[in-house]
Amino acid sequence: MRPVSVLQTNSPLLEVRDLAVSFGGVQAVADLSFSAAAGSVTGLIGPNGAGKSTALGAVAGSVRATRGTVEFAGIDVTTLSSYRRARLGIGRTFQMNGEFGKLTVLENLLVAAPGQVGETVRNIFSARRTWRRQEQELVAEARDLLERFGISDHEDAYAAELSGGQRRLMELARALMAHPRLLLLDEPMAGVSPLMRDRLGEHLLEVAASGIGIVLVEHELRFVENVCENVYVLAQGSVIGEGNMSALREQSAVLDAYLAG
Ligand SMILES: Nc1ncnc2c1ncn2[C@@H]1O[C@H](COP(=O)(O)OP(=O)(O)O)[C@@H](O)[C@H]1O
Numbered sequence: 001m002r003p004v005s006v007l008q009t010n011s012p013l014l015e016v017r018d019l020a021v022s023f024g025g026v027q028a029v030a031d032l033s034f035s036a037a038a039g040s041v042t043g044l045i046g047p048n049g050a051g052k053s054t055a056l057g058a059v060a061g062s063v064r065a066t067r068g069t070v071e072f073a074g075i076d077v078t079t080l081s082s083y084r085r086a087r088l089g090i091g092r093t094f095q096m097n098g099e100f101g102k103l104t105v106l107e108n109l110l111v112a113a114p115g116q117v118g119e120t121v122r123n124i125f126s127a128r129r130t131w132r133r134q135e136q137e138l139v140a141e142a143r144d145l146l147e148r149f150g151i152s153d154h155e156d157a158y159a160a161e162l163s164g165g166q167r168r169l170m171e172l173a174r175a176l177m178a179h180p181r182l183l184l185l186d187e188p189m190a191g192v193s194p195l196m197r198d199r200l201g202e203h204l205l206e207v208a209a210s211g212i213g214i215v216l217v218e219h220e221l222r223f224v225e226n227v228c229e230n231v232y233v234l235a236q237g238s239v240i241g242e243g244n245m246s247a248l249r250e251q252s253a254v255l256d257a258y259l260a261g
């Protein structure tokens with residue numbers, strides 16, 4: 001089933017208009033417009049420094065727009081904190097390292113679940129009962145995700161022990177624990193073996209097929225071609241081409257800036 005507001009309006013899940021972001025004197029994103037639909041994977045590609053990660057950050061709220069708007073599910077979120085945006089359903093994956101490597105795979109998923117009871121419940125004993133029940137439900141949900149992504153056998157392994165590909169799957173499962181409607185992925189193929197790439201790609205397509213919109217930044221163009229319905233090519237902070245990968249290969253501006261060589 002698709003998210004309710006997508007049925008109510010014809011607007012895309014994500015609509016970025018005339019976005020600009022600068023860091024001091026550096027114009028990282030200039031006049032960038034793109035959109036992403038629920039239920040499909042949208043790609044952002046382009047040379048290093050083109051502004052792709054900054055664009056994702058501006059959607060998630062970790063980076064401030066200096067101009068332009070970010071609209072999510074019909075709501076203008078441009079000035080909202082990343083926390084509020086996450087609550088509305090904008091999710092992103094984080095490359096887990098450091099402390100998270102010392103948690104097990106299952107624990108990594110459990111700590112990602114939002115909206116824990118406790119703070120709002122006055123009676124500590126009823127809170128505790130609710131907590132236990134909620135915890136059991138979360139464990140079941142986490143196990144379902146691990147099963148779905150084929151990493152159940154690793155539930156008790158430390159995250160640091162996983163291979164690159166398994167780690168990406170864990171990060172994806174972790175992000176899904178928050179029930180996002182939009183998922184932002186920055187270079188999900190980095191550090192993933194060729195064998196695992198196809199598997200990860202198939203899982204991303206399954207996630208999209210469940211109604212979630214995915215926006216991904218990726219250098220691995222064969223992968224982009226396999227999973228992205230629509231692709232935007234960025235150069236120097238703005239879009240220089242849009243379409244599917246085969247259409248983009250025909251566009252000379254795109255070839256000159258990025259795809260050639
Ligand atoms: N936090 C920052 N402070 C200063 N400059 C930044 C910051 N983040 C990115 N930039 C600059 O903005 C430009 C775009 O960077 P980025 O969005 O990371 O590009 P991409 O992800 O396409 O490689 C680059 O010139 C980069 O050096």
Ligand SMILES: [Mg+2]
Nearest residue numbers: 052053054217
């Ligand atoms: Mg980047």
